[in-house]
Amino acid sequence: MKMEDIAKIAGVSKSAVSLAFSGKPGISLETRERILQIAQESGYLPKGKSPTLDHTAKSLTFLVIANSGIVLEQYYQQPFFRELIHFIEERCRAKGYSLLFSSIDMEFFDRDIRMVAEEKKSNGVVLLGTNLDREQIADIAGKIQPLVVLDTCFDTLPIHFVEINNFMGAYQAGNHLCKIGHNDIGYIESNVRIHNFEERKRGFTAAIHEHGREIPDTHRFSVAPTILSSQDSLKAQLEAFLKKGNRLPTAVFCECDYIAISAMKTLQELGYRVPDDVSVIGFDNITEAVIVSPELTTVHVEKQRMAYLAVDLLIESIELEQSAGTKIRVDTHFIERQSSRVK
Structure with missing residues (x-):
């Protein structure tokens, strides 16, 4: 046989x-x-x-x-x-x-x-x-x-x-955005909730609260966490947000690099420039973070x-x-x- x-x-x-x-x-x-x-x-x-x-x-x-x-x-x-x-x-x-x-x-x-x-x-x-x-x-x-x-x-x-110190990583991202002058900050989360993402949300929120910032509910968006291409669902959320007369946040934190790369591509399809119009930060530092253009600002996870x-x-x-x-x-x-x- x-x-x-x-x-x-x-x-x-x-x-x-x-x-x-x-x-x-x-x-x-x-x-x-x-x-x-x-x-x-x-x-x-x-x-x-x-x-x-x-x-x-x-x-x-x-x-x-x-x-x-x-x-x-x-x-x-x-x-x-x-x-x-x-x-x-x-x-x-x-x-x-x-x-x-x-x-x-x-x-x-x-x-x-x-x-x-x-x-x-x-x-x-x-x-x-x-x-x-x-x-x-x-x-x-x-x-x-x-x-x-x-x-x-x-x-x-x-x-x-x-495990990853998820709280610390997201805190670092929030602290960075506040220190470089961003007051109008958005948050793009995974529509599938796990322990890691909940800890990242806590850490990011703690950092911006220390700087006297808040994330309005209108500035929170939700997408699939495993798609590297642009997402129609995010595009629809952003378009609905803009139709209400809102201006895009000057920066967004994304709960993982997949979401960040997807968000960058979606924003570019809508005619927005990263980082000139919107700064984008991810989490994980996957290899694709340095392949996309512009290269992704992110939180490095010590995977080794x-x-x-x-x-x-x-x-x-x-x-x-x-x-x-x-x-x-x-x-x-x-x-x-x-x-x-x-x-």
Whole structure:
């Protein structure tokens, strides 16, 4: 039997079979399991090896629960997560561990988490917590250990967390805008709410309040957080705002770089110049921040440090059997580029 035959029986592409054997992301857990089961039943040995995992090797699993809001099914193509994965893999190699990938659909949350827990294919799990709430993480932690949750935090859970200092980053952005003379400030938020965005809203609001500024309700806009192109919904909101006789804010803070880049393109389509008419600030410092024109002023997230800390904390839990939960918050720093200017 050949790889093409496995693909035909499973009803998938040859590349999907390759991903299943390599343990790389790109297919769902259900698809991966189906492919491996077919291969095993057929006696297929890829490159002289069994498609089942070598349980004597040291490995960690990067577990993602995908949905249609923040963490997409093709999450490994999203700039922020792509960078995190790169650094996680890098740290695993340095520590003598391989990295496996497991992605499940939020729709099958209970079933697939149970499946991951029962199979226990690696020594420990780094869970991407970006889009998960407290109850979901508590449920996972009750079934899977050792576990480190990356990119969110819930202080009342006795679990290892490594997160961004979201409050600090947004505070830095708000402080910057006020210091360069902006009084009329707008806020573009995600229409999908998660812990990180709520903390950024708190931090930005705290900064401008310290400078005696407020954001009127009319200056708050809401858009999808995973679109890099211009958005019709934002264009409609801005046009409705302008038709009421309002003037655009001189600066806007966006809850992530995706939103900031989308906002810049939308503003340009409406005939506004960034930063001459409107300064735009983002959050995350994804690689695309220096590709767009003008280059994006943003909050830099130490993705490498977060990834390294998560891997180190998990390996410590495995090798030293440390059970007490640890909360780590990684500070940010502000990067001023060409999308903002003095008012």
